[in-house]
Amino acid sequence: MTVSGLRERTIGTRLRHVRQAARALKPDPREVTSVELLGWVSERSWQLETRHAYYSSLRSFFGFIKGVNSPALALPHIHRPNALPRPVPDTQLVEALNSASPRTRQILLLGACVGLRASEIARVHIDDFFHDLHGYSLHVVGKGGVSRFVPIDRGFAEELMECARANNGWLFPGKDHGHLSPRYVSKLGSCALASPWTLHTLRHRFATTAYRNSHDLIAVQRLLGHSSVATTQRYTAPADDALRLVAESTHLNVSHP
Template sequence: MTITLTELARWEAWMRAANRSEETIRLRTYHVRRVMTDLGIDPWSATPEDLVRFLSAKSTGWKPATLRSYRASLRAFYAWAQATGHRQDNPAALTPAVNVPRSLPRPLPETILTEALRAADVRVRLMLLLSSVCGLRRGELARLRREDVVEDLDETGARRHVLLVRGKGGKERMVPVPTSIAGPILRGPAGYVFTSEAWGMAGRPLTPAHIGRLVSAALPDGWTCHTLRHRCATVALEITKDLRAVQELLGHAKPETTAIYTLVRVNRIRAAVAATSSMTPTVDYDEVA
């Protein structure tokens, strides 16, 4: 027996009840269907060995982060299956954790950002700015509405624009936004900021994947919406020296995640070494030898 659309719909309803985003729901269901199709089995008879076989076969061609994401989807699916009586066990719980080596952040270089802003059309330019300046994810861009630009008072009592950003898991945060970015949004129509131009889809928001493709197309190969967030985090930390502020800006639950996004420039590391060197006692190594 294979998994049916009705059963998938029940799992999707379960995830919505847990306040998972639509992007997460689509990704999780795709992962499970992909695994079962590749293995040629139904999910109700899959063993831990079957799931390990799938992950092991993909380990040579896929990035570790992708493997970890698939494992997370399988663990979530079988936790639901066990809780609802479809299975007595959770075979995915017995699969080994995937080690993901920490990689260096890749902030988009300023020269590339400048060229992209010059060449992009008005809509894509706004996407680039919201990601590189305000740190929005592509999913947050897709959910952004004109009504989410509101006024707030800063510490001096002056009125400033802020964005009400709905992040992962429905978490909300307030992000200050420059007038140069808030203005084009406020001058646009009510509703979603980035809508489809396809026939019959007027007023419907673009999907996060579509926004990601538009942004990537405006940048050289290898640079994505995510590297714009890395640029935002890196520049913000360099200027403010405040990791907690950058954490709140990006909407991270933990400062450790923010640290992964921020590239420490070589000149700062060089300065750190110079500082420690200046405090080190002078030693005549020839004399010691």
Template sequence: MHHQIVTEYWSKPLAEWAAWMRTAKRAPGTIYQHTYRVGRLAERHPRRSPWTITLDDLVEHLNASEVAPSTQRAARTSIRSFYSWAVAVGRLERSPAALLPPVRVERGRPRPAPDEVTTIARFHRDRRIPLMVELGYRAGLRCCEICRVHADDVERTIDGYALRVLGKGRKLRVVPIESDLAASVLERAEGGWCFPGRIDGHLSASYVSKLISTALPERVTAHQLRHRFGTRAYQLGGKDIRAVQELLGHASIATTQVYTLPADDAVRRAALAAA
């Protein structure tokens, strides 16, 4: 993400909106993403107040760059949230974003990371990275969750070890993990953060993503580790989509349904078997 320069017309409203979201206990990552997306609109109209923006301006902004439909949908969500707040607190009588059309996003396909990623990562010279990869690959954690793993998050249950994960929207979930992974977390954390940093005591999600990418093959992303976990959890765990939804921390089961589709390699095997 590039460094934003927001003029005085927008800086105070954005700061007030961010404070309102903090009061509502929105997650720091959510607040950052929302304000960043509306900040892109602010950069397009630096000499105008946000209260003078029209529906036509918003439509033009959303269509101004070639981005993925999911990115455009996220921008629409943030803009609608900003102007809904403005109406709620009396800055506007009516939201210019209320009539923005929904953005259609095609249902995705699972893109699980290849099995060899853990072998590759195991020999990385930065000894933090193998564990980061394991947490994505074997526990399905997002980068924003990996960066916040703490020794206190590991718990012993009657069935074995589990990891308490504070996910998007500050929703807590419990992910069962194997004893060797639990031991690795506890050994590295030494009673504190697993990946300590200078901001908030732990590394940032973006830096964790950057570190993981140095250990992955070309065109394989950190998020594909989570895809691998979700796909295998569905295929090998009795095809219980509700259980996979809980493990991944998805608010909507529609998001989890991506993992019910056969992976590309499974489709290829089926096609070759039928040939």
């Protein structure tokens, strides 16, 4: 997987998926049949995104082990309908910020006001901050190793840099290569928000707010680190008054008999 250019986090996820399957199925993967594999996955109560990820890991693993005889070829295609944007309401965000610890508050703001993913928040380092004539920016390495620079508020940047210096460089020190794991960061952020909101829905809040204030979808795409504008569109929710205005513009004045 390393030779294929997969990132460390992706490799870890795929290994975890395969190990779970190995514990439930035969010790020798060469003996696993399509019937057994289908039986195991059918018993899992996964969400669509999770099921899609597991199927991808299993197809990759068994394809390498058994080639054209892979039992994973029997796994059905997962149709993932486009999910609606779910931006966290600002009232809910403010409530969470007011009751959060300093560390969790920073996590929430990095998601809501900088648009970072959990994995990106976990890896923020003092060396990622840059300052030029326009202000502060944060260097972010996102999915697929794609880099981007995201502008960040001066006061917030200086606060984060001070914390990172005090922690030997990492903003959120931990046991995952020196920093917190993305999973734990996601847990901290999601627990601070009332259900059904999660840390990732703060990225929806960032995207929605940024687009409403700029109407520049390409700029929002670049800030989020998306490879496709279509993905960014799934993050941006139109304002209710904008929908009403568009709908009312189609009204036809006709006289009733």
